[in-house]
Amino acid sequence: MLEEILDDQYPIQGTMKNGAPYTIRLLRSYDASLLYHFFSEIPRGDRLFFRDDVQDRGVVENWCANINLDVAVPLIVEVGGDIVGEASLHREPRGWKSHIGRVRLVIHPNYRRQGLSLVLLREIIKIALHAGSLERLMAECMETQIGAIRMFESAGFVPQATLEGHVRDIEGRSHNLTILTYDLRDQEYFAAD
């Protein structure tokens, strides 16, 4: 059901603030090389906070080979045949957090401040509404990721808590974690888009 809606919805085209065209579409199993190349160009400072080692080709190939839209919906932004941004909506099929969708997103450094994150978040919100059971979105940022926190706030997310020393980066240093949420229950109008 969700898969059919997503197949109908994407790809979509748009233009960045600088006027350059982009395409948003679902990540597919054949995108592993493109995605690996994209992650290889993300600065180490940003990758410090990633959950997985995206420099490991096997990790990226494994993601692409095991796309399950009921668990995670991965969207990519493409420019001239390259991936320049990636956002994903993660769901837990059952349990006490099954109404919460977790959002992750990263944009290639050369394509930042072009409004791509806000466009991707709008798409993620629409998908979350179509997914049916979700009531709330959640994003997790290190407290030091000021740009990311500002971006989520621009999209309507609200900081709810900062947990001291709650997470470790890929080098093992601990950081404060800021949790932001977005209430989907008042957003039904997006679903009609």
Ligand SMILES: CC(C)(COP(=O)(O)OP(=O)(O)OC[C@H]1O[C@@H](n2cnc3c(N)ncnc32)[C@H](O)[C@@H]1OP(=O)(O)O)[C@@H](O)C(=O)NCCC(=O)NCCS
């Ligand atoms: C955070 C990130 C996703 C923002 O992507 P982006 O496409 O550049 O964001 P947008 O262009 O849509 O920005 C929208 C608004 O968010 C705010 N914003 C974005 N980046 C910002 C920054 N570095 N500093 C301050 N505000 C920022 C601004 O209000 C911006 O609007 P403006 O450009 O008109 O001022 C990108 O910098 C990135 O990939 N960072 C590394 C990964 C990461 O931190 N991911 C988030 C955790 S899941």
